[in-house]
Amino acid sequence: MIPKELFKKIRRLEIRTKGVVDNVFGGEYHSAFKGRGIEFAEVRPYQVGDDIRNIDWNVSARMDDTYVKVYEEEREQTVMLMVDISGSEDFGSQEKLKRDVAAEVCAVMAFSAVQNNDKVGLLLFTDQVEKFVPPKKGRRHVLRLIRDLYAKEPASRDTDIGEALRYVTHIVRRRSILIVISDFLDQGYDSMLRAVARRHDTVAVELADPRETELPDVGLVDLTDAETGETVTVDAGSEKARQAFQEAAETRRRQTADLFRRAGIGHVRIDTGPDFIEPLVAFFRRRNERA
Numbered sequence: 001m002i003p004k005e006l007f008k009k010i011r012r013l014e015i016r017t018k019g020v021v022d023n024v025f026g027g028e029y030h031s032a033f034k035g036r037g038i039e040f041a042e043v044r045p046y047q048v049g050d051d052i053r054n055i056d057w058n059v060s061a062r063m064d065d066t067y068v069k070v071y072e073e074e075r076e077q078t079v080m081l082m083v084d085i086s087g088s089e090d091f092g093s094q095e096k097l098k099r100d101v102a103a104e105v106c107a108v109m110a111f112s113a114v115q116n117n118d119k120v121g122l123l124l125f126t127d128q129v130e131k132f133v134p135p136k137k138g139r140r141h142v143l144r145l146i147r148d149l150y151a152k153e154p155a156s157r158d159t160d161i162g163e164a165l166r167y168v169t170h171i172v173r174r175r176s177i178l179i180v181i182s183d184f185l186d187q188g189y190d191s192m193l194r195a196v197a198r199r200h201d202t203v204a205v206e207l208a209d210p211r212e213t214e215l216p217d218v219g220l221v222d223l224t225d226a227e228t229g230e231t232v233t234v235d236a237g238s239e240k241a242r243q244a245f246q247e248a249a250e251t252r253r254r255q256t257a258d259l260f261r262r263a264g265i266g267h268v269r270i271d272t273g274p275d276f277i278e279p280l281v282a283f284f285r286r287r288n289e290r291a
Contacts, residue, residue, distance in 0.1 A: 085130060130154050213246060
């Protein structure tokens with residue numbers, strides 16, 4: 001039984017998200033993903049105009065004639081939402097926590113997938129896989145995913161993106177669309193990210209908050225790591241300290257963006273401000289133009 005307040009929260013998100021999908025984002029999703037995959041359909045005799053690269057030499061040799069492989073566009077695709085629910089996702093200095101923004105992004109992607117007759121699944125992770133929901137179709141399934149996003153209390157507060165990527169390579173065999181939603185405050189997942197990107201169409205949605213890149217001039221302030229619990233005191237009244245903090249954050253941001261570029265995956269950065277849909281739509285429009 002879903003608690004009344006959680007039910008209202010899910011319902012509000014559904015109404016808000018459906019409007020965005022119907023009026024703004026649905027077309028961008030369709031253009032970005034629908035029909036990108038192809039699957040083998042049959043072998044038939046060669047006809048004038050066929051691409052010689054599709055000749056099946058084994059069958060041709062057996063039949064003593066020329067045969068070609070015929071492919072058809074996949075009409076159904078699978079979207080896997082991989083969502084980081086570690087301790088750092090419970091931070092937000094603006095209108096929302098990063099975890100709230102993650103839920104909204106998931107809702108938009110999931111309802112877009114359903115509208116496109118695609119399957120959608122969910123993987124929640126910290127430094128371990130907290131929950132896996134196999135891909136299915138339909139509105140009721142999407143609402144179940146949103147419920148799990150809001151209701152799941154993680155067993156850990158740490159992050160291991162590499163472990164989540166390793167898990168998905170074993171559980172999702174067929175080429176799929178992976179949407180990895182995290183602040184990516186982790187290291188050592190480079191090789192697994194490249195391996196996943198070779199097999200799946202992968203997009204990184206990086207969640208960020210302005211307070212993670214700049215400190216206000218407020219004097220002494222305690223900064224606590226949401227995952228380790230470690231606290232350090234910083235003199236935010238010092239211009240030098242504020243500058244060092246900002247430079248370190250910018251370096252981390254550039255390194256993360258470079259990692260995604262080298263892995264060959266899409267990357268969109270979303271802040272915990274009021275509008276998450278604008279950068280998402282802009283990203284997919286750029287992706288469609290390049291395609």
